[in-house]
Amino acid sequence: MKKNLLLGLPFIVLSPWIHANESPQLAVGMAFDQQLSVVVEVDDTYRVTAGNDGMAFDYILKRGVIDPETSMSWYVGVGAWNEWNDVFGARVPLGMNVNFYDGWNLYAQVHPELNLYKGPELQLSGALGITYKF
Structure with missing residues (x-):
């Protein structure tokens, strides 16, 4: 049940917003x-x-x-994660972006995580990705 709720959460949150906005900017890519x-x-x-x-x-x-000359920026967010083996929790992504070519973006982030599966446990993880904005 928890897994299905967490998997559907992004679509529940995004659904009213996507329909209200006529042309959202969309970026798709790959990451670790x-x-x-x-x-x-x-x-x-x-x-x-x-x-x-x-x-x-x-x-x-x-x-x-x-740095405006190199199109380098930073960001901070909040989020949730779920592993396919039912481990889940909350996270705080702290990252940097570099727009290195027209529409292409490289990002790196660390995210402190709170694992909530068998009781609260703090951990640290990270991500590296590339996206293309349509």
Whole structure:
């Protein structure tokens, strides 16, 4: 039950927003997050990652510019993750973006995680990905 709820959460959250916005910006790519993963990002705000080990949903709260000349920026968000073996929890992605070519974005992040499966346990993980914005 928990697994199905967590898997459906991104679609429940995004559904009203996607229908209200006529043309959301969509970025699709690959990452090493939940092992090898597919990444879908909507309007630089919502990121859904599904991979070999599980899936994650992140909401990017704040972005800022590090260096305008190199298109380098930072971000912080909140999210949830679920592994296919029913392990789940919350996370706080802290990352950097580099827009290195027209429409192409490289990102790296660390995310402190709170594993909630058999009681609260803090852990640290990370992700590296590339997306193309349509």
